[in-house]
């Protein structure tokens with residue numbers, strides 16, 4: 211029997227690949243109709259065989275995208291309009307209830323694979339992202355969550371990115387921060403007077419070089435700067451503590467992978483699952499008896515706070531024998547996190563060189579390096 215159903219879904223469904231997901235479900239079940247974001251919810255109209263519609267509704271809740279969170283699904287039979295195809299409609303502009311924008315999410319496995327593939331056009335590109343990962347909340351200027359209303363709006367997509375963005379079957383369909391080395395932000399290494407020292411891969415190389423020589427870097431991550439140094443260099447940790455005016459409190463570290471974390475700490479299944487969540491929390495773990503990390507990271511404690519990388523840039527920092535990094539927010543003890551696009555004078559007073567990109571404002575765009583004071 212031919213039927214039509216209107217489905218209204220509420221929850222965290224913007225910027226998580228929800229519309230493309232619905233599109234692929236509709237195509238799979240040979241249904242026509244439309245999907246649209248409006249007023250903080252997604253409205254779907256599907257037409258076709260009743261049995262196919264039922265299956266589609268079931269899959270909608272059972273296999274929704276990992277970053278989405280469905281609160282409610284309401285369905286209502288409507289008269290068929292005999293659509294010829296299934297289409298993704300533009301978001302409705304007005305918003306009288308607040309849609310839930312997904313939080314920023316750590317780079318996903320698919321993107322990491324491309325990031326590590328020398329033949330991929332986004333090989334080692336620090337801003338690689340897709341509908342399942344990357345910045346969301348921090349790049350949103352206003353709602354609805356669509357590219358023109360994000361800080362990525364000022365970057366015009368190149369033809370290749372545009373074709374991915376517009377292809378409903380591409381995994382970057384409507385990924386608002388989509389970009390590539392040709393059209394997206396880039397990283398630059400500055401000295402403190404604002405002079406460019408190097409760019410792109412050279413900037414990263416320069417930064418890693420300094421870190422491996424025991425210098426302190428300031429990396430702009432999601433939401434603010436981190437001060438970073440090699441976790442195996444006790445003199446760097448000591449200087450970092452002095453600059454931060456934080457003589458004793460434990461410092462968190464970042465390691466490249468779960469396997470690396472297991473070299474230093476005892477990790478059970480639950481802790482493993484927590485470490486790898488898209489939000490990448492710092493997890494406090496029990497140090498192994500033979501843990502080779504310096505005592506000065508968490509003086510007098512049997513535990514250590516560990517996190518895994520969450521931006522592609524983080525992964526680029528683990529080169530040249532850099533295996534483990536101390537990471538701490540770049541504010542002085544007790545002050546709120548520093549989020550400005552240009553490092554504050556306060557931050558500059560702790561640094562020597564600055565790396566900055568032409569914006570993913572409020573995302574990674576900058577980091578800086580401190581020479582030994």
Ligand SMILES: [Zn+2]
Pocket residue numbers: 317318319320321322339340341342343344
């Ligand atoms: Zn991804």
Ligand SMILES: [Zn+2]
Pocket residue numbers: 367368369370371372389390391392393394
């Ligand atoms: Zn591009």
